Each structure stands twice: as structure tokens, then as C-alpha cells.
Amino acid sequence: MKPSAFDYVRPSSVDEAIAHLEQFGDRAKVIAGGQTLMATLNMRLSAPELLVDIGRIPGLSGIEVRGSLVSIGALTTHREIERSALLARHVPLLTQAAPHIAHAAIRNSGTIGGSIAFADPAAEWPACCLALDAVIVIRGAGGERRVPARNYFHNLYETDLSATEIITAIECPITPPARRSVFLELARRQGDYAIVGLALLARIDADKLHEVALAFVGAGPTPMLATTAMTALEGRTPDAETLHAAREALTRDLDPGPDLYTSAATKRHLAGVLLGRAIAQLMSGGDQTHGTA
């Protein structure tokens, strides 16, 4: 398992990196934390001519509040997000989801930009970005553009990002204190990609749910925003009838494929179970940083 030969550059600015990408097109690959790309290189699933290591470009890392949103640099590692007091206060969903991503050693290297660029439907950050209505900040030769996460994920591993662009940041709206969040997933071993998982946000007012956002991990070719179920829950008390309707709605919202051990039907069943549990958790206090199913 050795990668085929490639050239390697380590640009010191985003512009320089983009220049390399412009020159090589899809024969080049950006490398950030390497936690996905290194494996695909070694398995020769990917054989780029040039690796553009963006890991040392200044200014691409870090977490800061900008008005009503928090900006997370693309090179910010999963571990930094997990440990950020700023995010625990302002976007607790990310704090809740982070421990589910792989293992500590991988979280120390893997980056949020890499996760969003790769767009694995079983990954945690893409679903969180959908639920949070985050914005992906992308730079290319023509300058910067901001793509709402809800327009960014097109199909399995297909996104709005082109081969000559770089993600520079993720912008998440600050979650107001009244809006609670829950992240749950089912993985057979701690650290595995989930069979299915979900990110849920809602404000509870007089036992009714408002501003419901519900995004699923591992339940379709992309992270899946469960819009029908969201509507079924919006403005209602999550009693048995409402929950039933929401679970029914998931059949329209989700489109899971089977994996080696789990059929699509089982995934749908599990998604429904998680929905019930997430809402129960939300009603009983939400914000459990280490929510497991």
C-alpha cells in the first residue's frame, strides 16, 4: 500500500495554492489534515500528480465570533472544535457532535474544511452544517463566494466546490440560548462512521417546537435535511401523534443506501428511533454534550 508518485508543494497563501490548482486542474489535490486523503492515496483510489498542502497557510485556522455568527477557519481541527469554549457557548451542536468523529488521534489532525470538502454523507460536520444553516466560504481564482450549506451538497461526494477552489471557512449562525440542540448517532464502535445519526435544533415554547431543524447523517447520498419532518414538527407539541407523523415524513425525506451490515430499511427504522430519542432528549433538557443513542 504505497501511493503512486506525486509532486508536493506547500504554498504559503491561498492565492498561491489556487494558482497551483488552476495550473493542474483535477490532476492536483489539496491536502489538509490528510485523514481521508492519505488512505485514498495509499489504496491508490486517488493518484494526483501534485499535492497542494494548505496546512501551513496562515489565517485558515481558528474560531472567532463575528457579529451574529461564528467563523471557523477551514484548517481548524476536529479537536479544536471539540475543545472550544466559544463554540460550546455559541454553537453547542458542534461541541456535541465532535466526540463522535473518529478517534482522538484522527481528530487532532482532521479538519472541518476537509470534512466539508470531502462531503461524506456519513460524516458529522456536513449534517451539522445543514441543521445550523451554515455558510461555506469558498475562494477561487475569481475571488470569494459564500454558499449556504443547504445549496452546497449536490450528490454522493459531489458538491458546489470545484477542483480549483479552496474552502477557507465555515460560518455558523450563533444558536440563541433558547434554541436547544441534540446530536445523536448509532455507530457499532465508538469512533466509527455512524450507521445513521442526526442533528436536531429547536426552540421549545409552551411545550411546542419552533424553528425546528433536523439533518441526518448516513441517510442518503448527501447529508439529508429532513424538511417534511421539520414541517410536521414545527409549531406542535411532540406528542405520540406528531412524532408518528414526523417519523412517517422521514420516508419522504431520507434516501439511505445499504451498507455492508445494514439494509436501507433498517437504516430508515433506526432514523425513526433516533428521531424519537432526540426529541425526548430535547424536551428533557437538550444540551447533553456527549449525547449517545
Add this chain to the structure above:
Amino acid sequence: MSARDELPVQGAEQTLTRGHVGSPDPRPNARRLLQGRGVYIDDLRLPRLAHVVFLRSPHAHARIVRVDSSRARQAPGVIAIFDGATIAQVCKPWVGVLAHLKGIRSPTQYPLAMERACWQGEPVIAVVAQTRAQGEDARDLVEIEWETLPALVDMDDALAGNPVLHPELGDNICFQREVDTGGIDQVFAQADIVVEETFHFGRHTGVCPEGRAILADYNAAEHSLTVHHATQAPHMMHDIISRHLDIPEANVRVICHDVGGAYGIKVHVYPDEMCTAAIAMLLRRPVKFQADRMESFVSDIHAREHKATVRLAATKDGRILGFDLHDLTAIGPYSVYPRTSGIEGNQVVNLTGGPYRHSHYRARMQAVFTNKNVTCQYRAVGHPIAVAITEGIVDLAAQRLNIDPAEFRRRNLIPDDAYPYAFPSGIRFEKLSHHQCLERLLALMNYEGLRADQAQARERGCYRGIGLAAMIEVTNPSAAFYGVGGARISSQDGATLRLEPTGALTVLCSVTEQGQGTETVFAQIAADTVGISMDKVRVITGDTATTPYGGGTWGSRGAGIGGEAVLQSGRALRANILEAAAAILACDRATLEVANDAIVDRLSLRPLLTLAELGRICYYRPDTLPPGFQSELMVTRHYVPRDYAFAFTNGIQASWVEVDTETGFVKLLGHWCVEDCGTVINPLLVDEQIRGGVVQGIGAALFEECCYDDAGQMLNAHLGDYLVPMAGEMPDIVCAHVQTPTHTSELGAKGAGEAGTAGAPAAVMNAINDALVPLEARVTAQPFTPERILAALGRV
């Protein structure tokens, strides 16, 4: 040994009760390994070293129409490219059969596929290059035109001969065996109850931290081959390499450095490894093959893949009358050389029903050829199957009769005073301790307390279960295992002990170490028997040029057989030391003893002469010794068990689980194991073996499976998708021991290396099924994935 040799202080019975044997000594080699200073094959750098990579068949079954290596030959760094026909000129093929497995058949196997590849992963072309990376680049340039053939992947199809994989054999049956003690149909017809179940076992494999590796170094000047090999059995490989490559035995040397885990994976003859040795001869230089993780999954032996239907007959007061079994197993396209792929099924037949008194037994097993990777002996060979079949059906009978599973076992386990005991099928037990182990287990786990907890939990809709699994285990195998079948596999082992001039002790033993601590155990035994402190003992294993001849490490034999050889050798060396001391001190030998690195007066324990001084005199000033006296400070002894075919051990495990009935997830809340390996030489190491084994067993029960599609492609040949058990999901594993030493050796040690793996899957299965009783659901197909549990519950 005469009475005069044995003094009361260190008589035959006492020696072992003091000092190191029985104490939890930390292993001396752990520091080196933990500091990363171990030496594995991949750490070796020899001048002119070449690397070989294998192009493996991408198809489960295909004919090689044409191979074009011309582009690959031009690639940078390429030294040579070999195909099957070329390698066959220097390496004789083999057939994996044994005479005592009557009727076993297998086609001839070559190092590289000749005209046809029979499994995805079979080596086809060898590319030798200056570096591994260059070899892989070049491999991508080799063009093969394949004609794909129908892949035989299902064992029922195989049994039906649909199609026949090796036409020259007529059908797909590699091996079949029947045992029938007679009268079974009548017993079952008249029994109060008969229960029946079919169990499925997924195919899985041992995942060694260090992949298989070999570095073969040919010296044309003396027609000699030095083989650095990650193997469990260096002498077996020495013999095989010598015979198949036609190099005189004296010109071969096999050296094991540190071996990073083996579990039975590294005790077989692998075509790619034989090919590497052949290439070293052809190229007259050192050549290395290091399996990477992905090729390990499709070329390391797999195991299990059984479908077993079992029936049990019992009286209504819960007395087992008999077992009736049919086991079908799929072994891949070849029976593996030289141990064969018939042993696992054979063990299932030998062991099913083993812990229980019963009078009637009928068993039938069939091993069939398929187009998947080969299967062979992996840790606990056959035991996990036999124990799961037995314990699963026993629990079903208990449930049917409404008898508590612990009580049901109490009524049926062979009584502790019934030994020696023999089954009608012929298995003989020297002495087992089932009831002691059972009662100890129940106390240790607080069985009654857990039952109360279970009842309370059920009331709040939480489903917890207890699973028990009694087991017997084959250890310390005699020549009855392989030797009688014609395999050139030694069942005897030897140990050489040498007192050095400084009073240090060197131990050379033919049993090898793969991380389980055998060398530590030998040092403990040697220190005690000679009377020397452990820090002065150095153990050397794994070199056919220096150690005595022996079988190596497999079959839970290292401590029991190798340890006894060390003990006997230590006794003899101590006698020789005393002889020399008496000569030096000019006194009666009977007044002397060895203790704490010195010769002491046996009554006062007053030191008279240090071993260092004794060594100095014997080696450097023998001129001062009495005329005619010759010291012998190096001694070799060998040992092989002969009274019994195997030293059977016994034990029992318990698992305590919670099943999430909405998700099908199983949470392991606790695991207990009480087992009897006879003399416990080092409790730390025995517990390590048990716990590691339990974890591998849990892997089989919940996680591990080599998944194949209908075309015979392995779908999860990497650690992302092949789920090995990980620490996060493992429960605390509590171990305890009952010690019934075997009288077939002075050491009294039986094996402990496989007990954990043998019983854990059954315990977990029974615990899950116990949890699901109120929901009238059962699972019988391992691994118990969430989906399988949900399906059993009717939720998906």
C-alpha cells in the same frame, strides 16, 4: 533422579512452590517492545535487499489466458518478474492432506497460480524491485487477460457439486467424518424433550498487528538459505523450505525475530512466502515480502464459516441424553498445507457436548471447497463453534424445561469426582473441574444478584441477559494431533540451559514467542529450578541454528510442553552444578544446595560459593579441579506428553448484556471467566491470555466477518469495514482460576491461550438470547449485528 539428588529444601514437590512460578512477574521483554525497540522483519535492512510484491487474482475464479509483463519490466527499479511456471521449477508444490484424517483430499497447490486462480487474493505474478513502492508501480503495469469462471461461494451449492471446483476430485468434498455411538434415533424418539437449532458462524480472520513477513537470503557460495520469518513454527518451516526448495536441511536456518501477534495465522505454509524463498534462490540475493493490511485480508487464512444443525434429547427432570450434530463448513479452494483445513470441523465433532455427561452421540461433518480465501487453524480451532452449538442448545433445553441455566448445567456437567472419564466417542479426560469452576463463577459474578437486576430491569422495559458457556479445551497436543497423520510437525520440544562463567543462565527453547510472554514463563521456571534470580536469566527462542528441535507455539502448548522441557533441563543442570560444587569444595554433594545465585549449605543455608565463582573455576581454571572431573554446565532435555492425546482443560464463562430492542445494539455490561489450566505459572500472563482471547471471541460474536458477494469478492478487506473489537465496547473481564495440575508432567501446566476465544462467543450469544426471552426472539447467526437482532425481533 535418585533420592540422593533431591534434598528436602528443593525436592520434586517443593521447588515449584517457591520463587517465581506462580507469581505475577512482569515480562522482561515488555520494556523493549513498548519502547519501540522490538525488531520485526520489516526492520531488517540487508545489503542488496530486494522487495517482492504480488499481483493477486482480482477474480474468485478465472483462467489466466495471457500475461504481458513487458511494460512492467521496463518500469524503474524492477529487478525481475516471475510467473507460476518459473517458480514451480524451483519450488515443489504441495498437497494439504494428513493420513489420520481419513479420506481428506485436496488438489496440488503451487506458490503462484498456474493456469487458474481459485480465489480473489491468490498470488499470480511476483514483481521484484528495489523498493516496495517501485514494485507496486510496476505491478500496476502487468497486464493479464482473464477468462472468468463461475465462482462457487455458497457452501450448500458446494455440497451439491454445483459446479465442481476441481473436476479431478469428482465432487467438492474435501473431508467428511462421522461418529456414531449407536442407538441415537431410538433415544431421541423416546426422550421427554428434543430441541433443535441451526447455528451459523461468519467467516473471520485473525488480525495480526504485524502482517505476515518473510525475508529470505540465499547464499549461492554454500547453497544455503537463511530465512527471517514471522512464524510460530520455525522448525516446521525449516523442514518445509529444505524439502520444497531442495536445499539440504543443514543449509537452512530459520530465524524469528519479534513476531507481532500470530493467533494461528502464522503457522501455515503460504504460497507467497514460499515464492519469496524461491525468488531469493533464483536471484541469489535477499528478498523480502511484507504483507500489507489489504492483502492480509485476502491471503491470511480465514476461519469458521460453519453451518451447524444440532439436536439435544433430555429427560423432563433435565438430564441430557444425547447430542446429534451435522456441521458443514466451507474451506476455500485448497486444504492448507501442512495442517490441513479439515481440523476445525474435526474439532467440532470431537468437542460438541464435551462438558456434559451423556451417553449418545452422533456427529457428521463435511468440509467443502469454495472460491473464497482458504480457511485453516485460527486461535481456538473449532472450539468457538463447538461451544456455541453445545451451549446454545443446552440453554434452549433449559428454557424449554423451565430450569434455570446454571442449575441445568449443575445437573449435567461431568462430576468433579468422575475422572478419569471417557466419552463413548473416545475422548478421554485426565481430570477436570467443571463444578468447582461453575460455583466459583456464579459467586464471582453474583449470579443471583444479576438475576434480580434482570427482573427489575425488565419491568422498566430494559432487556438484560445472562449467558453461560461451559467449555473443554484441547491443550498440550501429543503426536496424535499431526505427527501420526504424517505431518513433519514436532510435538516434542526441547530446552537447553547453560550456566555462563559469570553465573548467568542462558535458556534456549524451541517454543517461540509472539507476544504472549512464553519467554517470561521459561525464565521463571528456569530461575526456580536452578536456584538463580530471574534477572540473571536470558531466554533465546526462534532460531533453528541454535535452539533445540521442536514444534514452536500453537495449540496451547508453549507453557505446558516447552515449560516442562525447561523444568527438566533445569533439574539436570542443578544436579550438574552441585556436582561441580562438590568437586570444588571437596565435600559431599548431598550437603549442598543452589539458592539465590550461590551454592549454600543445605541445612544452614550459609553461602559457600557463588555461581559466578563456580563458573569462573569450571570455565577458566578447570586445572584446579580433581583429576578426571569434567563439569557439564550445559544441559538439554526434551519433553512430549504421551499418556493422553491432549491435556484437556475446562472452564466456564459468563456474559452480562443489555439489548437495545429498538436499535438492536448490544451493550456488554460484564464478562467473567473461570478456567482451569492446571499450574498457573504467571497469573498476569494467564489473565492476559484469557482477556485477549475473550476479546477475540467477542469480535466473532458481535463484529468480525469477512463479507463476500455472490461473485466471491471480499467486500471489507480493510480495517475501516472489517470491524475488529475495540477497547471502547469491551466490558470489564474478570478472571479466576481453579488449578488442577496435570500429572503427565512435573510442572502440571496445561494450556490457557485459547480458552477465552473458545467460550466468549457462546456466552455472548446466550446472554443476548436470555435478554430476548420475554420477546420470544432468538438469534443464532454470528456476528449478531444490530440488523440481525432487529430482524429476530420482527422490527425490520
